[in-house]
Amino acid sequence: MNWIEPNSIDVTPIQHLNEQGVLTGKTVINDEEKLDIYKWMVKARRFDELAVKFQRQGKIGTYAPLTGQEAAQVGSAFALEEKDWIFPSYREAAACFVRGTKPSSFFKYAMGHLHGGILKEEGVFPVQIIIGAQALHAAGSAWADQYKNNDAVSVAYIGDGATSQGDFHEAMNFASVFQLPVVYFVQNNQWAISVPYHKQTRSLSIAQKALAYGMTGVQVDGNDAVGVYETMKEARSLAKDGKPVLIEALTHRMGPHTTSDDPSKYRSKEGDEAWGKKDPIARYRKWLEGLQLWSEEEEQDLNASIEDELKQAFNEATETTTTSLGDALGYVYEKPTNRLREQILEWKGSGESK
Amino acid sequence: MTEMNMIEAINFTLRQEMEKDEDVLILGEDVGRNGGVFRATDGLVDTFGERRVVDTPLAESGIIGTAVGMAVRGLKPVAEIQFLGFIYEAMDQIAAQAARIRFRSAGNFHAPMVIRAPYSGGVKTPELHSDSLEALFMHSAGIKVIMPSSPSDAKGLLNAAIEDPDPVLFLEPMKLYRAIRENVEEERYTIEIGKANILKEGSDITLISWGSTMAETKKAVQMLEENGYSIELIDLRTIVPLDEETIIDSVMKTSRCVVVHEAVKSAGVGAEISAIINEKALFYISAPVLRVTGYDSPYPVATVENDWIPSVDRIVREVKHVWELSLD
Ligand SMILES: Cc1ncc(C[n+]2csc(CCOP(=O)(O)OP(=O)(O)O)c2C)c(N)n1
Numbered sequence: 128m129n130w131i132e133p134n135s136i137d138v139t140p141i142q143h144l145n146e147q148g149v150l151t152g153k154t155v156i157n158d159e160e161k162l163d164i165y166k167w168m169v170k171a172r173r174f175d176e177l178a179v180k181f182q183r184q185g186k187i188g189t190y191a192p193l194t195g196q197e198a199a200q201v202g203s204a205f206a207l208e209e210k211d212w213i214f215p216s217y218r219e220a221a222a223c224f225v226r227g228t229k230p231s232s233f234f235k236y237a238m239g240h241l242h243g244g245i246l247k248e249e250g251v252f253p254v255q256i257i258i259g260a261q262a263l264h265a266a267g268s269a270w271a272d273q274y275k276n277n278d279a280v281s282v283a284y285i286g287d288g289a290t291s292q293g294d295f296h297e298a299m300n301f302a303s304v305f306q307l308p309v310v311y312f313v314q315n316n317q318w319a320i321s322v323p324y325h326k327q328t329r330s331l332s333i334a335q336k337a338l339a340y341g342m343t344g345v346q347v348d349g350n351d352a353v354g355v356y357e358t359m360k361e362a363r364s365l366a367k368d369g370k371p372v373l374i375e376a377l378t379h380r381m382g383p384h385t386t387s388d389d390p391s392k393y394r395s396k397e398g399d400e401a402w403g404k405k406d407p408i409a410r411y412r413k414w415l416e417g418l419q420l421w422s423e424e425e426e427q428d429l430n431a432s433i434e435d436e437l438k439q440a441f442n443e444a445t446e447t448t449t450t451s452l453g454d455a456l457g458y459v460y461e462k463p464t465n466r467l468r469e470q471i472l473e474w475k476g477s478g479e480s481k
Numbered sequence: 482m483t484e485m486n487m488i489e490a491i492n493f494t495l496r497q498e499m500e501k502d503e504d505v506l507i508l509g510e511d512v513g514r515n516g517g518v519f520r521a522t523d524g525l526v527d528t529f530g531e532r533r534v535v536d537t538p539l540a541e542s543g544i545i546g547t548a549v550g551m552a553v554r555g556l557k558p559v560a561e562i563q564f565l566g567f568i569y570e571a572m573d574q575i576a577a578q579a580a581r582i583r584f585r586s587a588g589n590f591h592a593p594m595v596i597r598a599p600y601s602g603g604v605k606t607p608e609l610h611s612d613s614l615e616a617l618f619m620h621s622a623g624i625k626v627i628m629p630s631s632p633s634d635a636k637g638l639l640n641a642a643i644e645d646p647d648p649v650l651f652l653e654p655m656k657l658y659r660a661i662r663e664n665v666e667e668e669r670y671t672i673e674i675g676k677a678n679i680l681k682e683g684s685d686i687t688l689i690s691w692g693s694t695m696a697e698t699k700k701a702v703q704m705l706e707e708n709g710y711s712i713e714l715i716d717l718r719t720i721v722p723l724d725e726e727t728i729i730d731s732v733m734k735t736s737r738c739v740v741v742h743e744a745v746k747s748a749g750v751g752a753e754i755s756a757i758i759n760e761k762a763l764f765y766i767s768a769p770v771l772r773v774t775g776y777d778s779p780y781p782v783a784t785v786e787n788d789w790i791p792s793v794d795r796i797v798r799e800v801k802h803v804w805e806l807s808l809d
Binding site: 269272301 | 506532535537538540542543545546547548549550551552553554555556558573574577578582583584585586587588589590591622623625646647675721722723725726
């Protein structure tokens with residue numbers, strides 16, 4: 128009998144840039160792109176630090192940090208084309224920035240502004256709070272592109288926890304059955320709030336789940352921006368031809384789940400230190416320096432310009448006047464129903480009652 | 482004009498909309514070759530092909546969730562949920578995703594899509610096939626809910642639903658799929674979503690119903706009229722938006738109201754209507770608003786379902802009751 132044993136599926140992760148910053152694989156990334164990827168990662172980390180700080184100071188609401196996941200997000204989003212669409216969760220600020228979302232929009236989102244968050248023109252779906260729901264939206268979006276013969280790809284960003292949800296499995300199945308141009312990009316950051324990977328699934332990898340759906344699966348070192356970039360490029364070209372792909376990027380969120388979470392309750396210091404050595408930005412910088420593409424002086428210039436930009440972004444968000452509840456109620460339907468119109472008037476203090 | 486029953490009218494409308502607009506496509510379980518378990522999509526795959534009439538895997542959340550993605554990206558999906566009782570599987574994708582996306586993106590994104598589902602009892606279905614769940618969706622702001630009761634209404638309302646820029650839940654009373662035949666205009670026409678239909682004018686009591694219970698309600702009205710009551714009969718047609726104006730105008734005239742619906746009583750649409758009358762026409766009414774509804778239980782087994790569904794007798798009794806309770 129040919130039993131398929133759970134441990135008979137072995138997956139070896141792709142890696143191009145090792146933890147010492149040495150390129151061990153090939154890359155098509157040109158020098159300018161190399162620098163761009165680095166700059167996006169540094170900007171994302173700085174944004175993250177500021178967002179956490181502002182939350183602590185009560186200037187913005189709850190925020191979900193991404194530090195540690197910069198390579199996974201930037202590397203993957205950078206490999207896409209402008210016409211592609213991404214479907215992020217709440218933790219994907221870096222991927223959204225690469226697509227054109229302004230940091231000020233993210234600040235506004237975290238401040239609870241009506242007009243904060245994502246714009247349609249960015250090819251980014253509004254960030255998803257319900258775990259895994261966006262996997263299906265990405266399939267639908269890919270379906271629309273396939274239907275209209277657009278040459279675009281949709282990418283769903285999900286976490287390891289999301290792979291336990293029904294929507295994830297339904298999405299994988301739809302993607303494969305209809306051969307949709309979609310990529311599932313799982314950032315396996317090892318934790319779903321406090322629940323570790325091994326309590327989320329007994330699969331040895333998330334990548335191997337693709338097999339069950341008749342799809343291509345691949346695991347990549349998610350802290351290696353080069354590996355992630357190359358993997359996404361390849362996945363994109365497969366997906367474009369109707370071969371959806373599941374990518375598992377092995378990474379680690381260095382901070383808390385959100386600003387209201389305390390990871391010391393469930394995570395060991397040793398584990399965090401081990402992952403700290405795999406820092407995606409440190410190794411990438413070493414690589415650039417080795418290539419004579421980067422210097423301490425350039426680093427300082429970059430930091431200063433990012434500081435300026437983010438400061439301005441935050442000021443812009445702070446100075447944005449809040450829109451009223453009355454305005455918000457205008458967005459439930461294209462045209463407010465009579466009842467809503469009445470409620471809007473009532474809210475504005477000029478409601479007439481019959 | 483052609484004689485059609487409701488299922489034929491729906492099939493006709495879907496074909497008409499697909500001919501009119503390339504971006505309209507149908508997806509669901511068994512909607513393709515089989516033409517739907519009630520034949521609502523019969524023959525469409527032959528005309529439009531599997532690209533536009535899609536048999537999906539068996540996954541309700543998958544059907545609605547992909548439809549959300551399609552709708553946002555410019556298609557006009559008409560998704561079928563085989564029976565309304567199965568819609569809980571897709572509750573997140575409807576209530577938390579499709580219905581909310583316009584609001585939470587401040588109008589930047591919207592999901593113009595239609596979800597069709599048969600509901601209603603009286604046809605001896607297995608468990609969980611017959612439930613009337615419209616109130617769940619009335620409580621989920623951002624989606625519209627249509628419940629036609631006749632072939633011609635089904636046609637005009639489905640035309641309007643597919644054209645609508647917001648997500649629409651289109652609930653079809655399976656009991657009435659083949660019960661009524663009438664002349665239906667073949668030309669494309671739309672019936673305004675959110676406009677109730679005054680089926681009969683009267684001066685004593687307003688009777689409000691929609692969808693599946695219209696059949697019993699009409700019979701009850703006939704009996705009551707024979708007994709000398711003058712009934713104003715309103716078919717709501719649309720649950721969301723609710724035509725409050727028609728309700729209030731009518732009740733101000735008759736001063737009494739009985740609501741008939743098949744869904745369970747507690748927190749049903751009847752409760753909502755009663756509250757509106759209380760808020761807006763209290764001093765015009767001379768008796769409490771009464772409700773004839775399903776009982777507060779899960780939809781029951783076939784042998785007792787006819788006792789569960791509002792019957793002509795129960796409707797007649799409650800109308801007489803409201804008359805007795807009247808102050809004037
Ligand atoms: C349907 C649903 N259930 C529970 C939650 C609460 N919740 C928010 S984030 C989270 C963990 C998600 O983990 P994962 O998918 O691995 O993503 P990560 O946060 O690590 O990026 C949980 C349980 C939710 N937002 N949605």
